[in-house]
Amino acid sequence: MIATRWKTPLLLGVITSPLFLAACSQTTSHSLSVASLTDAARSRPYRHTLKDKECLQRAMFFESNRSSRDGMIAVGTVVMNRLRSGKHGNTICQVVGERGQFAPGVMTRQMNSKAMPDVEEAAEAVLRGERKTKLKNTMFFHTAGLRFPYKNMHYTMVAGGNAFYEKRGRNWKPLPDEPTVAVAQSTPRGSARAAPVTLVASAAPVAKAKFAKATYVTAVASQPAKTTLEKATLVAMQEPMQEPDAARFGGTAGSQPVTSFPAAPAEPTMSFESTPENTDAIGAMIAGQSRPLEVY
Template identity: 45%
Template sequence: MAGLLVAPFVVTGCTTTGTTAKTEKTAAVSHVKSVNGVKTYTYTARDKECLERAMFFESNRSSSDGLMAVGTVVMNRLASGRYPDTICGVVGQKNQFAPGVLTRKMESSKLPDVQAAADAVLKGQRHPKLKNAMFFHTAGLKFPYNNMHYVLVAGGNSFYEKRNRDGSLQNPVPQEPYNLALAYSPQSPSLPQDPSYDVTLPQAGPVPAAAPTVQVALADASKMETSVRGSGLGPQARGNRLAHNNDVATAQPQIQQVASYQPQFDTSAPASQPQSLGYAAADQKQVDAIGALLLSQDRPETPL
């Protein structure tokens, strides 16, 4: 999210400007549905790459704290309802992230660390200090605004919330549960090759005894015969940074993973400690409903 400050240098960061996805011309088609009363966002391998790019170009890549913080800001914006309703839409929004965030090459020995951090974000991990933060700027800068409430400095950035004079949040992030559903086409060259992540299996590390905050189940759609036709157009950022070729046929989507969770933030935990997550199998009826939703959507899988 790039704010440009010309005097006499360029500052990158998450600007304080917020708009709703509905005001964007490229967000005419909503990618947020209600499945059994729960808000559901679908994302693809391309959306995952957009998340990786934001984390790669907006943070000191040697800082795991900084990577997780940038990823949390992206997901907070997605869930807020004030920004585009896809990850690529959030990252590609005009004048929000660093220039060239969706076009520059990611060349670094730290790229595997960035990809691992993006995976963790999509599986439910959030930075414990950023419950409502949707903005950041380069660390060390000062601005004459009284509504900037700083909560973290990490990865070369200062992260903050916007608060009113009485201390109340101007734009709190909704805390109700929501779904993240991954769908991809096997024919796509951007198809992830990693094994499926199944959190119903035992996980290493301590798991809190409280009620689970993350529920994930895999939905196998290989036996479902569905004909999907689309225009080849997906969520785009202004400036056609995410433009697609209309002549490319849309591949039939497959369901890889469905995650239903409500992020939990422990603001008393040290920022360097990873967040613990509890897992349980999702209700099969809900998984089937989400699967049917994904197969009915037109989500192109052309790589960036």
């Protein structure tokens, strides 16, 4: 009897649990707090038809508390994530109309409510690219407050009466990145304005390089003076000459040679020694001349 009493409720729970674990499925037994609803991201606008917009409105209308804009944006984010995954249809209407995933009659029931303008605005915002950043990879949700024993349920957010979660199994992979709006285009423009400042500042070193070259050219002008000194030295080397022996012509005998540079006795000099053999012709020539002897 005891076994029968607890087995019956258990079987009923196993049978009814799949009804809650579709697109709108599982619980918030975790410590998640209700989302602060300022965590919106923006993706590239989706090219949609009027039918796509209506299907998105239906998902928001029947699956979320219509008084919570954040809850409706969260449901819309799940719809767009399912579309991006490629596993639940190729259009918004195919995703919302997938069997057993959203509320019964989501595609056929009438939407009569004073909150319709809010639903339309939220759907338009999602189609323009508004998303919930915490739901980047989330494709499932269920009514908040329910409990389920599955360990692969990774909860990400609670909003609009729903608890949103990811099914993380062994082969779980995050969804591919969704194209985002190119809002950062204004940044390169700001950096381009700073470029002329750098170019103007780089012109300053040019003048300094020219002054350095001019100083080097003037220093070369002192080199011609060296060539002049070398010519003067060559002329002076021809001045030393030997004088004839004075004893040969009646003067005092002197055997020492005469040089024109007595201040440099250490250097070897050339001398002329008079002998009878080598001076007869020279003496006769000099005696026959009437002009005085010139020194070169």
